[in-house]
Amino acid sequence: MEIPFTKMHGLGNNYIYIDLFKFNLEEEMLPDIAIEVSNVNTGIGSDGLILIHPSNKADLGMRIFNKDGSEGQSCGNGLRCTAKYAYENGIIDKEIFRIETKANIVEASVVQEQGVVNEIKVDMGKPALRRADVPMMGGDDAQVVDEPFQVGDELLQVTAVSMGNPHAVFFVDDITKAPLYELGPAIEKDRRFPHGVNVEFIEKVTENELNFRVWERGSGITQACGTGACAAVVASVLNNYVKRNEEVVVHLQGGDLIIKWDENGHVWMTGGAEVIASGMYKFNSNS
Numbered sequence: 044m045e046i047p048f049t050k051m052h053g054l055g056n057n058y059i060y061i062d063l064f065k066f067n068l069e070e071e072m073l074p075d076i077a078i079e080v081s082n083v084n085t086g087i088g089s090d091g092l093i094l095i096h097p098s099n100k101a102d103l104g105m106r107i108f109n110k111d112g113s114e115g116q117s118c119g120n121g122l123r124c125t126a127k128y129a130y131e132n133g134i135i136d137k138e139i140f141r142i143e144t145k146a147n148i149v150e151a152s153v154v155q156e157q158g159v160v161n162e163i164k165v166d167m168g169k170p171a172l173r174r175a176d177v178p179m180m181g182g183d184d185a186q187v188v189d190e191p192f193q194v195g196d197e198l199l200q201v202t203a204v205s206m207g208n209p210h211a212v213f214f215v216d217d218i219t220k221a222p223l224y225e226l227g228p229a230i231e232k233d234r235r236f237p238h239g240v241n242v243e244f245i246e247k248v249t250e251n252e253l254n255f256r257v258w259e260r261g262s263g264i265t266q267a268c269g270t271g272a273c274a275a276v277v278a279s280v281l282n283n284y285v286k287r288n289e290e291v292v293v294h295l296q297g298g299d300l301i302i303k304w305d306e307n308g309h310v311w312m313t314g315g316a317e318v319i320a321s322g323m324y325k326f327n328s329n330s
């Protein structure tokens with residue numbers, strides 16, 4: 044089976060996008076398709092698969108599958124790329140619109156010049172901070188802020204935030220020494236996170252600047268994670284490193300995002316999105 048795809052990235056966090064306004068895929072094939080297209084040796088190569096689909100709850104919908112075939116509830120970089128694709132391909136004919144995800148319905152606004160979108164701002168909604176909402180096991184149902192977290196021989200301090208998907212945020216003094224490989228896999232699969240977890244290491248630079256690295260649930264190290272950057276700013280406010288309702292520049296491996304957790308509880312993400320290539324892909328998996 045051959046299918047049209049577009050490869051796009053947000054700060055290097057790249058996915059294979061399939062437009063379900065034009066084509067349909069069998070639900071049960073999706074995890075295998077995600078695994079196959081993400082494979083850099085035998086597929087196209089990406090951090091996962093994103094489906095752009097019709098929605099009866101919003102102007103359009105977006106679903107994300109990680110490299111390992113697991114489905115995430117949301118994807119910040121994916122939402123910016125989806126907004127760009129939808130506007131530039133005529134799915135949407137307005138500059139402010141709503142996108143349904145597994146986690147919630149977000150509002151995106153595009154900044155465009157002669158029909159080309161070069162910046163997207165997304166209201167990512169409100170974080171969930173109660174332990175049970177992350178979800179995280181093992182304690183009272185209050186917020187998880189700067190809590191001791193033993194991983195092997197290492198005693199860390201964790202702050203847990205859901206942006207519709209789970210994030211475990213750790214603060215380090217030097218981002219270049221963040222133990223991504225050493226601890227990322229173990230934390231991702233730690234039994235205290237029954238649905239797994241995205242793992243972020245953050246270094247405070249100033250009251251309005253963070254350095255950021257991520258080990259993603261289901262995809263491992265990526266160049267950037269939009270929901271992770273949102274979770275990082277929320278965690279930094281909760282730990283009094285940065286201020287609520289102020290723009291924070293988050294320096295991710297692949298570039299910068301502007302994040303603000305406003306006084307109404309909404310987290311705003313502003314950044315770019317780029318098209319890498321489009322074409323036809325011939326599926327190998329028995330499809």
Ligand SMILES: N[C@H](CCC[C@H](N)C(=O)O)C(=O)O
Nearest residue numbers: 115118119120208268269270
């Ligand atoms: N890279 C994405 C996050 C993917 C999250 C996924 N790894 C999961 O929650 O399972 C982002 O820009 O927000």
